[in-house]
Amino acid sequence: MKRLWWLFAAGLFLLALIVQWPxxxxxxxxxxxxxQRWRLGSVRGTVWRGQAVLYSLDxxxxxxxPGRRIHWDFVWGELLRGRLAVQTGLGDAGRVRLAAGPRSWxxxxxxxxxxxxxIAVLLPATLADYGWxxxxxxxxRVFSCQWGRAGCVGRIDLSWTKAAVAYVPGPPLGDYQLRLTAEGKALRFDLATVRGRLRITGAGELSGGAxxxxxxxxxxxxxxxxxxxILQALGRPGAAPGRYLIEYREKIR
Structure with a gap:
């Protein structure tokens, strides 16, 4: 009986440690x-429910x-579906749910x-260094990937307003729409201009390390x-006067 009591006490202690996991x-x-491009600061609470300030590296x-303060809550009901999920909020800037299971995240x-x-600090290669x-x-709605780089599926729509690049002086370049579409091991992206002094349209792909x-x-x-x-230096003349064909190629390490 005494041994059972000690096992019960040890179990409660272990449960308390897990629940209070910092x-x-x-x-x-x-x-x-x-x-090492993002880090958390001013962290409070537990793994299951807490808040922090998200820092990005220049x-x-x-x-x-320092960026926005974020907060998170573990979604316990997702355990019934065999997944771990966290609901994350960025105050009045929005929300996102992050989930992971045995086969995918x-x-x-x-x-x-x-x-x-x-966001730009997470971009591959030299793209992160342009001063966005x-x-x-x-x-x-859902963007999911298999573990082990087996492939992804889903779509993310990005609206970039008052877009600017440090290397281009003057007022913002404009407002743009970028659609990211995952197709297996390839990530396709389509770019369009909503308004602005720099009009650009095109498409590209990230696949095979390029x-x-x-x-x-x-x-x-x-x-x-x-x-x-700048356009004359970056591109070559297009079909119409004042228009330039832009091509970008880079190997991703």
């Missing part, structure tokens, strides 16, 4: 998963910049806004400024 445990995991200066119910510079800025709103994009761009309106000179 949220700080997540910080190094987030940093590792994002290749790769050019090596400094960490997924991004669900995504409806959130983040600064482009905080402007709010970016993302929407997706990033490819082909499109057409042109300067627009009285605020076009020095865009014409």
């Amino acid at each position: 949220a700080a445990w997540l910080a190094p995991r987030i940093e590792q998963a994002t290749q 790769r050019s200066s090596g400094r960490w910049h 997924s991004i669900e119910e995504l409806d959130a806004t983040m600064p482009a510079e905080q 800025s402007g709010p970016m709103h993302a929407r997706a 990033l490819r994009f082909t499109g057409e761009a042109w300067a627009n309106g009285e605020h076009a400024g020095n865009l014409e000179t």
Whole structure:
């Protein structure tokens, strides 16, 4: 009887440890998963329910910049479906549910806004170093991937407003729509301009360790400024005067 009591007490102690598992445990995991480009600060609560400030790395200066405060709640009901799921909120900036099961992980119910510079640090290769800025709103119902890079399926729609790049002086370039579509091991993206002084349309793909994009761009309106000179350097003349064919190729390490 005494032995059973000790086992019961040990079980309660273990359960208490699990329930009170500190949220700080997540910080190094987030940093590792994002290749040291995101980290959590001012972490409070537990793994199951907590909050923190999301920091992003400025790769050019090596400094960490604070972003939005996020909070999360473990969705216990998903255990009945054999999944782990966390509902994450960004205050008035939106929400997203992150889920993982034995065979796949997924991004669900995504409806959130983040600064482009905080998202850009996650981009592959030199794309992250162009000094992106402007709010970016993302929407997706379900975007899921198999473990072990076996392939993904789903779509994410991005709206980028007041888009700007540090290398292009002057007012914002414009507002753009970017659609990401996962097709197995390939990620296709389609870009269109809503409005702005830089008009660009095109499509590309990330697959087989290579990033490819082909499109057409042109300067627009009285605020076009020095865009014409930049487009001449980046592209080659298109079918119509003032339009330029843009091609981008880069190997992803």
